[in-house]
Amino acid sequence: MNGIKAIIKKEFIEIIRDKRNFYMVTIAPFILLLLFGYIISLDLKKVETGYFCENENKEIREFIYSLTASGFFINKGFFEKERLIEEIKRGNLKMGIIFGKKNREILFLIDGSQGLSAQKILGYISKFSQNIKKGNIEIKPVYLFNPSLETKNYTVPGVFVIIVIIISSILTGISFTIEKERKTIEIFNISPLKPHQVIIGKITPYTVLTFIDGILIFSFAKIFFKIPFKGNPFLLILIFFFYILIGLGIGMLASLISKTQRESMLGTFLIIFPFILLSGIFFPIESMSEFFRFFTNYFNPVTHFLICLRSILLKGANIKEIYFSFIFLIIYSFFIFTISYILILKKLKL
Amino acid sequence: MKIKGIIKKEFLHIIRDERTLYISFILPILLLIIFGYAIRTDLRNINIGIIDYDDKYLTKKIIEEIKKEEIFSKVERTYEFYEDLKSRKYKGVLIFPEGFTRKFEKKEYAEIELILDASDNQMAENIEGYIRQKIIGGNKNLQINILFNPEMKSTYFIVPGIIAIIFMVISAILTSITLTKEFENNSIEIYKVSKIKGYELYIGKIIPYIIIGYIQLTLVLLLGKILFNIPLKGNLFLLYFLSLFFLFTGFGIGITISTIFKEGRSTLMAVWLSTLMPSIFLSGFLFPIENMPVFLQLLTYLVPARYFLYILRGILLKGLGFKDFFPEFIALLIFSLFLIAVSSIRIKKEIG
Numbered sequence: 135m136n137g138i139k140a141i142i143k144k145e146f147i148e149i150i151r152d153k154r155n156f157y158m159v160t161i162a163p164f165i166l167l168l169l170f171g172y173i174i175s176l177d178l179k180k181v182e183t184g185y186f187c188e189n190e191n192k193e194i195r196e197f198i199y200s201l202t203a204s205g206f207f208i209n210k211g212f213f214e215k216e217r218l219i220e221e222i223k224r225g226n227l228k229m230g231i232i233f234g235k236k237n238r239e240i241l242f243l244i245d246g247s248q249g250l251s252a253q254k255i256l257g258y259i260s261k262f263s264q265n266i267k268k269g270n271i272e273i274k275p276v277y278l279f280n281p282s283l284e285t286k287n288y289t290v291p292g293v294f295v296i297i298v299i300i301i302s303s304i305l306t307g308i309s310f311t312i313e314k315e316r317k318t319i320e321i322f323n324i325s326p327l328k329p330h331q332v333i334i335g336k337i338t339p340y341t342v343l344t345f346i347d348g349i350l351i352f353s354f355a356k357i358f359f360k361i362p363f364k365g366n367p368f369l370l371i372l373i374f375f376f377y378i379l380i381g382l383g384i385g386m387l388a389s390l391i392s393k394t395q396r397e398s399m400l401g402t403f404l405i406i407f408p409f410i411l412l413s414g415i416f417f418p419i420e421s422m423s424e425f426f427r428f429f430t431n432y433f434n435p436v437t438h439f440l441i442c443l444r445s446i447l448l449k450g451a452n453i454k455e456i457y458f459s460f461i462f463l464i465i466y467s468f469f470i471f472t473i474s475y476i477l478i479l480k481k482l483k484l
Numbered sequence: 485m486k487i488k489g490i491i492k493k494e495f496l497h498i499i500r501d502e503r504t505l506y507i508s509f510i511l512p513i514l515l516l517i518i519f520g521y522a523i524r525t526d527l528r529n530i531n532i533g534i535i536d537y538d539d540k541y542l543t544k545k546i547i548e549e550i551k552k553e554e555i556f557s558k559v560e561r562t563y564e565f566y567e568d569l570k571s572r573k574y575k576g577v578l579i580f581p582e583g584f585t586r587k588f589e590k591k592e593y594a595e596i597e598l599i600l601d602a603s604d605n606q607m608a609e610n611i612e613g614y615i616r617q618k619i620i621g622g623n624k625n626l627q628i629n630i631l632f633n634p635e636m637k638s639t640y641f642i643v644p645g646i647i648a649i650i651f652m653v654i655s656a657i658l659t660s661i662t663l664t665k666e667f668e669n670n671s672i673e674i675y676k677v678s679k680i681k682g683y684e685l686y687i688g689k690i691i692p693y694i695i696i697g698y699i700q701l702t703l704v705l706l707l708g709k710i711l712f713n714i715p716l717k718g719n720l721f722l723l724y725f726l727s728l729f730f731l732f733t734g735f736g737i738g739i740t741i742s743t744i745f746k747e748g749r750s751t752l753m754a755v756w757l758s759t760l761m762p763s764i765f766l767s768g769f770l771f772p773i774e775n776m777p778v779f780l781q782l783l784t785y786l787v788p789a790r791y792f793l794y795i796l797r798g799i800l801l802k803g804l805g806f807k808d809f810f811p812e813f814i815a816l817l818i819f820s821l822f823l824i825a826v827s828s829i830r831i832k833k834e835i836g
Contacts, residue, residue: 154753169765172776172777180774223802223804224808246632246640257609257610257613260613274595274597274598275600275612276597276599276600277600277602277608278569278601278603279569279603280602283602283608283609285605287603287605288603288604288605394668395748396664396748396751396752399749400503400507412518418604420528420529420530421527421529422521425521426518426521441572445570445572449570449603451570455571
């Protein structure tokens with residue numbers, strides 16, 4: 135026990151001494167949170183729209199008026215036909231509307247080179263076109279769990295998930311490779327400390343650090359972005375703990391194949407980058423191709439922590455409703471942690 | 485020719501270190517495949533639940549219509565919505581109230597309730613759009629024409645983004661790695677005592693990466709063409725020519741930062757934050773610039789990838805010519821000249 139304590143103390147001293155660690159756990163996450171929280175908002179605020187018609191009349195003016203009044207579109211005025219297409223080409227207009235003869239046909243031209251916006255604009259048009267059509271079926275949407283459709287409720291948990299895995303894995307990876315780089319790993323070989331004491335002593339500080347950091351970032355997100363918290367905090371903390379273990383495991387694995395801090399950073403990044411990219415934060419899992427959907431559902435811890443986090447925060451889910459993700463995270467953390475533990479143990483024993 | 489010697493040495497380093505090889509050749513293909521096959525922004529495989537309290541011919545007809553919609557993989561009857569949405573069984577539940585058909589026949593206001601899991605608000609809104617379209621139908625008078633990418637394939641706008649990311653990785657990250665290695669191994673001292681001049685080192689260091697950059701550009705364009713049928717509407721030579729300026733901004737950033745930190749980990753962090761992250765998140769690659777708050781929008785003007793991406797998309801998808809992106813070209817020119825100047829001054833300072 136004393137051996138573990140000593141290593142923990144040493145590791146904490148190193149964390150505090152190295153300024154780069156300080157930046158990494160304090161300033162970097164907050165900047166990331168702010169940046170991502172604002173960047174990943176996919177609601178288009180305004181669609182710059184230009185028009186072309188052969189002869190302007192009252193009907194067209196009314197149409198344009200109701201279009202602008204719907205709040206999705208910004209009126210950029212009338213253009214010549216060629217000029218209109220030219221402006222869309224250059225990206226100055228997001229959409230062009232061409233009124234045909236007798237206003238029978240209205241042609242919408244949308245810039246499709248930025249797929250995400252095009253899809254969004256399409257949605258706006260269909261919403262708008264519902265308003266002008268008279269029919270007696272009406273659909274009344276109810277937005278459960280996020281009634282005001284706020285994007286931040288969706289993105290901020292995603293950012294949190296990314297930050298935690300980056301910090302926990304990269305810091306752990308570095309802390310192991312730094313010993314290799316400075317050759318201090320040899321000292322462990324001749325010291326009376328047992329290998330398991332070294333490993334436990336080394337990872338405990340990072341577990342604690344990531345844990346505290348996670349709570350800090352979370353409180354910041356809560357205060358700054360006012361994310362709802364409907365579920366059980368203890369359940370979340372429990373799951374969070376397993377998620378940190380996965381991060382530590384990934385970092386340890388990366389440190390096994392790296393000799394320098396730089397290599398371990400790159401290695402960690404290469405492992406977690408696909409996890410993050412395919413986690414459902416940026417793109418819906420349902421839309422992925424079969425193979426990647428399988429990968430995401432059965433191999434990606436980031437996805438499952440995200441599911442747990444969102445369900446607990448926004449839906450107030452209990453363990454029954456997220457049982458698959460919950461069990462997945464436990465098994466996954468157990469696996470990855472044991473494997474990396476055994477591999478490192480082997481290395482230390484040599 | 486001392487430059488030749490350095491180029492040779494640099495190539496040896498690249499070939500010897502499998503990680504560099506991995507980054508320069510496997511990573512682009514991996515990115516292309518992940519982004520191309522995994523990432524689709526169009527909706528698919530959505531499960532929808534239906535609660536039908538009315539159960540008449542009209543509701544059955546509507547349900548049949550919805551089943552035909554390709555984006556839904558399961559459309560099935562259920563009895564309860566709250567738990568199903570909470571446990572992610574369905575993304576949305578349609579509720580037909582009793583008397584729906586009667587109201588419709590009497591030409592009264594007939595209402596269908598659509599309960600959506602809005603914890604993913606984007607998806608909720610998109611599903612709503614699809615269902616509205618299906619049930620109420622579009623306005624026949626409205627025609628929609630999507631320019632430059634009629635099928636709204638996400639690969640069309642993702643491939644240019646991948647090119648920009650790969651270029652930044654090659655130019656900034658790889659050069660900074662080789663330079664910090666020289667600092668860490670103290671082999672930089674050798675340059676100081678040798679007769680190699682700053683510019684010779686500079687040119688010798690970057691030429692291998694220019695070559696790799698061009699090989700990759702060709703590779704990604706070819707794969708994009710073969711796998712995803714990406715169009716090339718504009719001038720290919722113009723694309724290759726303008727790429728050079730983007731590469732040079734990357735070299736400038738990578739070299740400048742590595743001469744500041746002279747140590748692997750901090751350099752990598754700094755290069756990462758200043759090139760890769762902005763190229764992904766602030767260039768308009770995935771997230772439209774118009775959506776960002778004003779201060780971030782202003783920040784995007786400092787991101788070279790923003791201009792490069794505009795040029796890439798312009799040439800590939802829209803067939804724009806040189807005069808169309810003259811301002812973007814000037815911006816890249818200024819960036820690259822400025823960064824080349826700064827980085828060569830720093831290199832000169834280091835090795836005298």
